[in-house]
Amino acid sequence: MKAVILLGSKQKVTVEFNLVGSEFDSAGEASSKIKRILQQIGIRSDIIRRIAISSYEAEMNVIIHAYRGIMRADIYSDRTEIILKDEGPGIADISLAMQEGYSTAPDFVREMGFGAGMGLPNMVRCTDKFDIQSEVGVGTTVTMVINH
């Protein structure tokens, strides 16, 4: 059976997930679930692709670089808002972290195929609004909006 959710202009669908640092077995599940819901709502596939890429990269950053976090998606008829709040080491120099190719990922993470330093630049590329706030020793908050 294929369920279809019809979203009115003032309605929203909210989903929230807990993310655990270094849990590579279930990594990517939260962004896959968001993607499935967007498909059920009938969002255009090129828009879903941008949401899937940006939410996956943001989810993986919590798994790889932080201790734990939450990821929430608020899906409105005209946009999707995604917020990730983590407890972790934070980022000392955000403009350096945003540069293509910059990564502090350790070798064992690179061996799994991550650590190209492309996650944050890809999030910027795939979103209409991107914001990152971080406090060293406390954590990082990423907010993204993708218009439908």
Ligand SMILES: Nc1ncnc2c1ncn2[C@@H]1O[C@H](COP(=O)(O)OP(=O)(O)OP(=O)(O)O)[C@@H](O)[C@H]1O
């Ligand atoms: N949530 C976070 N907490 C702490 N540091 C982070 C976080 N997100 C990103 N960073 C820092 O910013 C750097 C760049 O992040 P980015 O996502 O662009 O690359 P990456 O995760 O290292 O590699 P890739 O995303 O290509 O697999 C990271 O290597 C890390 O140092």
Ligand SMILES: [Mg+2]
């Ligand atoms: Mg990354």
